[in-house]
Amino acid sequence: MALSLVDGILPVLALALGAASLLWLGIAGRRLGLRRILVYAVVAAVCTALLYVLAEVIFHWWNASLPRTLYLYSALAILGLQLASGLMAAPGTPLSRRVAGIAAGLGILLGLACTVNLAYNQYPTVGSLLNPPTATDDPIPAPADAGADRPAASESSWSPPSDMPGEGTVYRDEIPATASGYASNTALIYLPPAYLADPGAVSLPVLVLIHGQPGSPNDWLISGRIAEMMDDFAARHAGLAPVVVMPDASNASNPDWPLCMDTSVSDSATYLARDLPAWVQQQLGAGTSGAHQWAIAGYSFGGTCAVQLAANHPDVYPTFLDIAGENQPTDADGQQALLDTYFGGDKAAFAEQNAVDRFHRMAFPDLAGIVVVGREDKVYAPEGRQVYEAARAAGADVQFQELPGGHSWQVWRAGLENNLDWLCSRLGILEP
Structure with a gap:
């Protein structure tokens, strides 16, 4: 289904239903008495405050x-659900009012879900929610013989x-950590129509995409609609598009996510800059003509990662796309906690690999990149400008x-799609 969940009539209806449900419950809830309604309001405020502490402090x-604003919507939803429960549990409540209370509660939950989805654009269409795209477990076809x-x-x-x-196909596969010892969940690999042709295109370029935190490679597939994006590009260019590799950046769901650096937690930089390219070249026959065929991109955490890899390994990734990344890797418990966890407290060891510090110390005349930010992103936009x-x-x-x-994905997806021509010119598919 192509019905949009982020614009058009459906989100308007969902929000209107949620607001109408809360209004009806507020009117119908008068029979519960002012004291009980005040108790419900206090409970909603306390639960919302607890959500804040759990989510952002602990x-x-x-x-x-x-x-x-999502905290406000959450508080209103908690208030509305309490009103619905109170009305349904009140003595003498007729069946019709109980059914209406259940329907109103569901309407409030739908409205809350809609506000969250509008904030992040996680599910852009009905189809992406009910029938999300999936990768195949079929063996990856052998690359064309170069000759x-x-x-x-x-x-x-x-x-x-x-x-x-x-159309292209998205495959699942394991990328071994031969040199790094990095623990990794399964990667996703998009192969374009030209690769799958018989005979197939030789030595296609490679685009490595890093997901956000929290997140997984599946986010590029579902929310980023990467297969659709690349298929559309390929349809305009004789079936050509980059081979897209989406590795796991979580270190197999390690509580201490790697920083796309080599640290005491894991050698994720070596994995992404050495193990991954070696496997792609050997198993897919892609990116074999030189570093000019390689680019790295990501959003949020993945954008930070893309810059780290480009600054530390410009001989592997001379082209990068940083979409809403930070100005440096961070830890929720503060920068000193990051230094202690990943570098044994050694600030100089961090600065040795940190991209912005490297930019201050060294020249990068052969490096090219684009930094994309959301105009309303008050946190990451200023940091992106610093990068x-x-x-x-x-x-x-x-x-x-x-x-x-x-x-949100409004920026993250557009940040990649809008710059595909630039990327593919750098990668050699299109004439510069």
Whole structure:
């Protein structure tokens, strides 16, 4: 289904239903008495405050980028659900009013879910919610034989066969940590139509995409609609698109996520800059013509990661796309906690690998990148500008882009899609 959950009539109806349900419960709830309603209001406030403490002080489920209005909506939803329960439990309540109370409670939950989804654009369509795209467990097809006279794939060198598939395919596979010892969950790999053709395109370029925190490679598939995005690009370019590799950046769900650096927690930088490229070149025959065929991109945590990899391994990733990343890796318990956990308290060891510090110390004339931020993102937008200014001062060829929206998929997906032509020019598919 292509019905949108982030614009158009459906979210308007969901929000209207939630508001109407709360209004009806407020009117009907007068029979419960003012004292009970005041108790419900206090309980709603206390529960919301407890949610804040659990989410942002104790467990760090999310950070300051969360729209604060969601706490207000949560409080209203808790109040409404209490009113619904009170009305249904009141002595002498007729069956029709009990049914209406259940329906109103469901309407409030639907409205709350809609406000959360509008804040992050996690599920852009009805189809992405009810029938999300999935990857296949089929074996990945062997790459095309390069032969002596077959150059790396580009629009100028590639002629698609008549029976080329119309769409690419997303596969699951394990990328071994031969050099790094990094523990990893399963990666996702998108192979474009040109790869799947017979004969297939030779040495396609590679785009490595890093997800956010919390998150997994599936977020690129479901919320980012990466297969649809790449298929649309391929349809305009004779079936050509990058091979897209979406690794697990959580260190197999380690409570201390890696920083895309080599630390005492894990050698995630070595995994992403050495193990992953070696596996892709050997198993997929992609990115074999040189570093100019490789780019790294990500959103939020993944954007920070992309900059770290580009600054520490420009010989592997000379092209990067930082979408709403931070100005440096952070820890919810503060910077000293990060230093203690990952670097044994050694600030110099952190600065040795931190991208902005490296930009201040070194020149990067061969590095190119784009920093994308949401115009309404009050947390990450200023930090993104700091990264941009540091990279530009270091001689990198960088751009800074502001898009409508906050810290959400509205920006994250558009940040990649809007820059696909630039990426593929850098990667060699399109003529510069």
